Amino acid sequence: MEHKKTYFSRTFPHDEGKLIIEGPVSSERLASFEFHEGLKAFRPSKQQQEALVKIAAFPEGRINVARIENMVVGYVTFLYPDSLERWYEAELANLIELGAVEVVAAYRGARIGKSLLELSMLDDAMEDYIIITTEYYWHWDLKGTGLNVWDYRNMMEKMMRAGGMEFFSTDDPEVCSHPANALMARIGKRVDQESIERFDRVRFKHRVNY
Numbered sequence: 001m002e003h004k005k006t007y008f009s010r011t012f013p014h015d016e017g018k019l020i021i022e023g024p025v026s027s028e029r030l031a032s033f034e035f036h037e038g039l040k041a042f043r044p045s046k047q048q049q050e051a052l053v054k055i056a057a058f059p060e061g062r063i064n065v066a067r068i069e070n071m072v073v074g075y076v077t078f079l080y081p082d083s084l085e086r087w088y089e090a091e092l093a094n095l096i097e098l099g100a101v102e103v104v105a106a107y108r109g110a111r112i113g114k115s116l117l118e119l120s121m122l123d124d125a126m127e128d129y130i131i132i133t134t135e136y137y138w139h140w141d142l143k144g145t146g147l148n149v150w151d152y153r154n155m156m157e158k159m160m161r162a163g164g165m166e167f168f169s170t171d172d173p174e175v176c177s178h179p180a181n182a183l184m185a186r187i188g189k190r191v192d193q194e195s196i197e198r199f200d201r202v203r204f205k206h207r208v209n210y
């Protein structure tokens with residue numbers, strides 16, 4: 001599958017300078033930005049920058065960022081699922097995963113997350129993909145936000161819906177291991193029926209139970 005990537009950018013006024021939401025960003029540009037040290041939800045910001053620089057170089061990889069001047073304060077990633085995940089087993093070249101989304105704590109609640117999701121779906125090429133995301137409460141910053149799991153899930157839902165993501169049921173044990181966990185997905189307009197059926201089959205591996 002050819003992974004066409006078209007660059008988009010949006011600029012918003014911000015007290016600290018211009019807030020730019022843009023992407024997909026190339027590895028070289030990503031490496032040239034500074035990563036705010038508050039981007040530490042998944043790993044320390046320097047290591048996260050290195051990981052994102054690598055993902056941006058993958059044929060299917062997409063990194064969209066929110067930055068103020070040269071300082072990245074938020075990002076979202078899209079790439080193929082990890083080979084250890086069941087979604088990989090579908091062997092679908094047109095299935096990608098929203099792997100991570102993060103906004104520095106001091107910049108949260110200002111629509112940056114939603115704007116990242118909205119911008120991500122501007123590229124018409126996204127209509128060729130099934131885009132999934134798994135939400136596990138153990139990845140959430142419950143301590144930092146002071147939200148309980150249900151309020152956090154509500155926030156995640158609002159943000160993901162801004163990108164057209166919807167809830168999909170599954171019997172995946174990790175997703176099912178806590179009621180606040182969820183699988184969300186967006187099936188592009190040009191995704192063929194066979195891919196959708198394969199995605200359905202991989203969502204339910206123990207169909208006999210249903």
Ligand SMILES: CC(=O)SCCNC(=O)CCNC(=O)[C@H](O)C(C)(C)COP(=O)(O)OP(=O)(O)OC[C@H]1O[C@@H](n2cnc3c(N)ncnc32)[C@H](O)[C@@H]1OP(=O)(O)O
Binds near residue numbers: 155
């Ligand atoms: C696949 C994964 O990556 S799962 C892990 C997700 N990432 C994390 O949990 C990392 C830590 N958290 C974060 O980085 C951020 O909180 C994010 C990325 C989840 C959200 O980013 P934000 O820029 O704050 O989101 P944004 O401002 O667009 O808010 C989205 C919605 O949630 C609401 N919201 C945001 N923060 C809060 C809050 N603290 N309390 C209640 N509602 C909130 C917003 O009002 C908005 O809803 P609205 O449309 O009704 O106004």
